[in-house]
Amino acid sequence: MEFYTQKGYQLRNQQPITGAMEDYLEMICRQAKNEGYVRINFLAGLLNVRPSSASKMVYHLRDLELVEFEKYGLIRPTEEGARLGSYLLYRHDVLHRFFRLLNGAPEELEQVEQVEHFVSEETVRNLERLADWMERTGYEAPVRKGE
Template structure:
């Protein structure tokens, strides 16, 4: 799948998306986002989180200083809002499709490989699926 990311010119890898999505989720919940808390939420080592945050910072999605809080840039907020929206749409779609309360595992497995057009189409189908 990484080959498709590169061919399609995607700036964010699936791992970068996971990190940005979690930073935006934590920020929206009112948490001061620090490397150690982010790492704990993603079940990774702080050193791994720091490396990925360096990549996100270099790409202009976040800003942070060592031992400080992670701040999402305007560019990061734009992409982060979409990532959170995509996650929510997929979760609602699969719950409605499968008549379940949680499809988190399913969403986590596929969310990085569905394009914006497909997410929009799934969102438009939600009222119909929920009515069944």
Template sequence: MGNRNDFYTQKGYELHNTDDLTASMEDYLEMICRMLKQQDIVRIQELSERLHVKPSSASKMVNALKERGYLSFEKYGYLTVTPKGREAGNYLLYRHNVLHEFLCLLNDSENELEQVEKIEHFIDRRTIEHLQALLDELNSSTAFSQ
């Protein structure tokens, strides 16, 4: 993009994004990885139910992730993540957890899921790393003050 001080619309920033994954793809991959932490296999039907989408929509997105090398299919329609998918998925889960912990602390709440889901695609790795460092600092200073 042009000068770092130039303003663009959200769509303008999206059009210049060079990431391989769209926000929707990230949501699907994140959910698949979340499910695989809780169970051995994931099927498209289960994925569609967890994301509240039609199985046909989930199937299209899974195919797009497969074409980009993030997923593979096993017998009986089981979804598995490739090493590339596992690496990306682990980061997506980490990003989600950092943002959730930060927003819960900031808002003195137990659950900020909706806000996290709305903003997580728009924050870069550097910001996530700095938020984690801030959380670590806040948590260590809180532990000393108790």
């Protein structure tokens, strides 16, 4: 077995989309589900970044053909962007549900945001099955957050 740094694993797996790009695409798709589109200033506000930073990232996503965007225009996911975004939203929801059940806490957003980029699809699907089992059996966290 060979060990790597986090950056080493990323380079080894050569993922075309970074964790930051995933965050943006996830938020674009979340908003597009409701409104059909999102604007740069609104996206920047949702992610607590400057509009100029959001614009740069959206241009990267456009270059990868994951979103459609023209300067000062509406941002919409492409078909491929919507497909990937749908998985990103699913992954986020599964992890959020699992951590809430595991820790007995109503909110686990920060932990989900920190972990979600490093979990394989196989692990997400297994965590979903585990969360289903936890709910069916009435699992209660042995130690609740803040106790």
